[in-house]
Amino acid sequence: MAVSERRGLGRGSPAEWGPRLLLLLLLGGCSGRIHRLVLTGEKRADIPLNSFGFYTNGSLEVELSLLRLGLQEKEEKSLLMGFSLSRVQSGSSRSYSTRDFRDCPFQKNSSNFLVLFLINTKDQQVQVRQYGEQKKLLISPGLLPDLPSEPGLPKPGPTATPKVDSGAIAVNKAKPQPAVSQGPGRKGKELVLGLGHLNNSYNFSFHVVIGSRAEEGQYNLNFHNCNNSVPGKEHPFDITVMIREKNPEGFLSAAEIPLFKLYMVMSACFLAAGIFWVSVLCRNTYNVFKIHWLMAALAFTKSISLLFHSINYYFINSQGHPIEGLAVMHYITHLLKGALLFITIALIGSGWAFVKYVLSDKEKKIFGIVIPLQVLANVAYIVIESREEGASDYGLWKEILFLVDLICCGAILFPVVWSIRHLQEASGTDGKVAVNLAKLKLFRHYYVMVICYVYFTRIIAILLRVAVPFQWQWLYQLLVEGSTLAFFVLTGYKFQPAGDNPYLQLPQEDEEDVQMEQVMTDSGFREGLSKVNKTASARELL
Incomplete structure (x- = not known):
């Protein structure tokens, strides 16, 4: 049995975890180094x-x-x-x-x-x-x-x-x-x-x-x-x-000394990205959907979380322990950021609010799995942060966090795959081939983006942490936060509320032939194919 100044959660129903976590942080606190x-x-x-x-x-x-x-x-x-x-x-x-x-x-x-x-x-x-x-x-x-x-x-x-x-x-x-x-x-x-x-x-x-x-x-x-x-x-x-x-400079480990400045700079970057995104939404109010504002909330939440994380490292370095109130705010914003991130990725992948306002039964099941798992993953993160490394259950919670995080990363790919399959089937049946092919191309790009994001933050970053010398291990956090910022920027660029965005574009019969011509030329589908333009033939007859 392990007991520490950083007390554990104890037993209780899931509904009691939130107050217990807050009480844990207010009373026990994080003793830092x-x-x-x-x-x-x-x-x-x-x-x-x-x-x-x-x-x-x-x-x-x-x-x-x-x-x-x-x-x-x-x-x-x-x-x-x-x-x-x-x-x-x-x-x-x-x-x-x-x-x-x-x-x-x-x-x-x-x-x-x-x-x-x-x-x-x-x-x-x-x-x-x-x-x-x-x-x-x-x-x-x-x-x-x-x-x-x-x-x-x-x-x-x-x-x-x-x-x-x-x-x-x-x-x-x-x-x-x-x-x-x-x-x-x-x-x-x-x-x-x-x-x-x-x-x-x-x-x-x-x-x-x-x-x-x-x-x-x-x-x-x-x-x-x-x-x-x-x-x-x-x-x-x-x-x-x-x-x-x-260390001579404070209580932080050699690899953690640069983290105060790193998290502060990344917080400013995410804040700037959020402000720019809001300005884009204000200039294109006609094409703005609810999920666009959800993306803005995610950027600001990420910025605030990094800000509190940076301040925590500052006080740990100077005093050996963080300020309890700031630690509580960091964990709260970390919980919100984790939930918003996976919810936003899954909603974009399913096409909600852009092309449909109702989620299918399969997509509802994915959300029913991802959201509770994300809550569990964030609880595991907070428990790990509040426990000593020598505690008997420290390794168990660390394994739970790693496993749950991998499951969530795999689960959010299913809505994207289902949307790609649906567009492949619809492109040849509903008569809106041009728009569907353009959306299909965009969904494939988004799928690759999600794969790269998960790959860099979960695999490459860990390998980098093991390979570099001890004083350069902060590059692990730099790669994770840099990859997250790049993913946010690319996602906003791909799904920005612009009139010419194929993901937001409503098909019109007069423009379908022009769009079909452009998409088939760009994708190479036109090579070796011929098309009968029924609308043009009818006009010639008149």
Whole structure:
């Protein structure tokens, strides 16, 4: 069971989710890059705590305030557990994902691990083992002190102090201390930290400072309980851990530092696109339909959502956590944006309001599937944002979000496919061949646009995130938002309320022959074909 300061939804009917989500954000809030994870009755052998991109002089602080094993004293002395710190060379994939989880990292180290913090309950100490060639990681007991509010004015003391027994090693917390060799290390220097023991629980703290450019990178912090690696023989334990990461410029990870400016610029772009679209609608009021205003609402909602997202990142970078009210507004606008996006795409694909005002039974079923799934996908997104990465249900909600998003992307293609099939059949039967062929060509373009949008934002962007170095992973968000803006602009251009738009054009018998001539010439359908013009023949006879 996982409990966190970012509390989950709990149980209840779907109608209660909205108020609970709002209450969740108002009370618990999002703690940003200062994490506090509380796990009770945990049985996992490996717990991914966090991933963060550090620059030079960046710091990682960890305080294990409670570790309760619930075992007898003799059983506790033989346990193998502790923290591991690893670095990912590129992308965001966790470095231990290829490791066999039955192999304990404290018995047989993987080359991916840089530092291991082995908790020794028998001797009440924590052995720090360093591996690899990176020797400039400054590892010291305790937490870093708070910086003075004004130059020359010292703070009263550190933010927190490790709770250790009287026999623990005394250290100077004023500045990071390099690891000191105390006993034989396996492949490098070894530091011994004091392990506090109080009321059948253990506690200690440490901090790591990135000492040079050679140590910059994406680091993963994990907790391991090797005694739970055998299925069916797990021993539940309780753990409470606080994690605080920081770069010289603020609390944001290296890949997240540019996001404040990126989202602000993209918000301005979507706002400009929305204003231009409204001006187009005002100039062509005769050909404007309800769905045109829905497209305008989507652009403005997207702009507002990005604005609140940008402001959240600003406060996270400066304070370590966002402003609760702004976070609530971001989630609300994100919910509206997600629903409006898929509804608008599906309505345009079905031809609603342009050529018909009634949806077919099949199209109604698609809307009955897409809208609830989009609500579920946005709920999953909010739950993921409000939960710690180490929570037991974090991975489940992440998988739900990915699966539901793919289902929605596939479902919105069906109305477009059905419209293309309908126009193919109608082009040879209802006598309005020219207009139907023009609409068919436009629908095929729209189908390709939707496919490209889904492909770039769901596949190419993810591959880019894995391939680029840690400090360039913000290009993933740039590609997603840029693709979305391009999709919005192309959709508006294709379905603009203009008199010569084939999608909005009403067929007239006097113009049908001219339109047929143009469409068949442009599409190549005229090659090798002949046509009898009944209207022209009748006029010749007169």
